[in-house]
Amino acid sequence: MTSTATASAPAGTTSDLVVDVRGLSVTYGAFTAVDAVDLDVRRGEVFALLGTNGAGKTSTLEALQGFRRRSAGSVAVLGEDPMVSTRRLRAASGTMVQEAGFVPEATPLSALQLWASLSSRVDDADAVLERVGLAHRRTVLVKDLSGGEKRRLDLALAVWGAPELIVLDEPTTGLDPESRATLWALVRELRDGGTTVLMTTHHLEEAEALADRVAIMHRGRIAVAGTLAEVLRERPARITAVRRHPGQPAAAAEHLDLRTRHLQRDLLALLLEADRAGAVLDQLRATPASLEEVFHAVVRGDLATTPAREGASR
Numbered sequence: 040m041t042s043t044a045t046a047s048a049p050a051g052t053t054s055d056l057v058v059d060v061r062g063l064s065v066t067y068g069a070f071t072a073v074d075a076v077d078l079d080v081r082r083g084e085v086f087a088l089l090g091t092n093g094a095g096k097t098s099t100l101e102a103l104q105g106f107r108r109r110s111a112g113s114v115a116v117l118g119e120d121p122m123v124s125t126r127r128l129r130a131a132s133g134t135m136v137q138e139a140g141f142v143p144e145a146t147p148l149s150a151l152q153l154w155a156s157l158s159s160r161v162d163d164a165d166a167v168l169e170r171v172g173l174a175h176r177r178t179v180l181v182k183d184l185s186g187g188e189k190r191r192l193d194l195a196l197a198v199w200g201a202p203e204l205i206v207l208d209e210p211t212t213g214l215d216p217e218s219r220a221t222l223w224a225l226v227r228e229l230r231d232g233g234t235t236v237l238m239t240t241h242h243l244e245e246a247e248a249l250a251d252r253v254a255i256m257h258r259g260r261i262a263v264a265g266t267l268a269e270v271l272r273e274r275p276a277r278i279t280a281v282r283r284h285p286g287q288p289a290a291a292a293e294h295l296d297l298r299t300r301h302l303q304r305d306l307l308a309l310l311l312e313a314d315r316a317g318a319v320l321d322q323l324r325a326t327p328a329s330l331e332e333v334f335h336a337v338v339r340g341d342l343a344t345t346p347a348r349e350g351a352s353r
């Protein structure tokens with residue numbers, strides 16, 4: 040990814056880059072969890088940070104929010120350094136962490152009423168509960184909410200007051216398919232309203248369904264990043280077919296299994312050649328690489344420039 044902005048603009052400006060990270064490193068003692076990461080998130084997009092367990096996604100998000108001190112690099116979120124201007128950033132960004140830790144005796148309504156008094160953003164508790172699909176559980180004790188309902192309450196804090204940037208750390212972990220669909224719809228609605236969403240997820244289909252751009256992180260580094268189409272181009276597409284001549288016995292048919300980085304061109308060449316030769320292509324399939332394949336390639340080290348990491352993992 041390349042940066043188009045070099046200067047930091049104050050929060051609330053129309054700069055194209057909502058998150059602008061250069062050479063970010065986060066270390067825990069001698070262990071480098073985030074290793075010279077560059078990342079940009081553009082205004083109004085959904086950006087999904089994917090990666091293996093322990094890749095450094097949460098540490099990166101924490102550094103972006105000023106929760107974690109960086110050991111190197113520069114970070115600008117809405118034009119501000121999160122280690123310097125925490126208060127202004129809090130007002131402009133909403134966060135859904137992995138465990139918000141509500142008081143068990145609170146209710147969704149009382150939790151949001153408390154949040155209303157703490158947050159610098161203004162919103163209406165009932166309206167927000169409606170948006171996240173918790174209106175019918177507004178007076179149930181938090182300790183009696185299901186796991187998915189608690190995630191919705193976490194989400195309510197993030198969307199409270201319609202912040203410019205929403206950061207969601209594994210938002211659908213533990214959600215049933217119905218709750219996940221509701222959350223996806225909400226993320227799309229937020230994006231359509233101009234909100235920028237930065238999320239982490241372990242679900243590749245979630246990134247495929249929601250993200251305008253993705254990055255795959257492995258061992259502290261970003262191995263690939265870009266739009267889904269750009270990332271998928273990192274791996275060859277596949278063409279399979281059974282090529283036969285009419286009237287030929289089935290045993291004489293030729294099974295084709297081709298890999299190509301030029302799917303359209305090679306598919307056309309194959310079709311034209313078969314046509315010229317009077318051959319039939321049965322069971323013809325042309326499939327671009329999947330995000331899953333790219334992910335596995337990253338883990339195998341086929342795509343990453345994995346540097347040596349200092350120290351040992353915990």
Ligand SMILES: Nc1ncnc2c1ncn2[C@@H]1O[C@H](COP(=O)(O)OP(=O)(O)OP(=O)(O)O)[C@@H](O)[C@H]1O
Binds near residue numbers: 090092096099
């Ligand atoms: N407070 C800490 N002290 C020491 N090591 C830590 C600490 N927090 C995280 N780490 C280590 O840093 C690495 C990155 O952790 P991080 O939580 O950022 O990864 P992640 O990509 O979010 O992982 P996951 O997908 O498993 O949640 C891991 O190896 C983890 O063990």
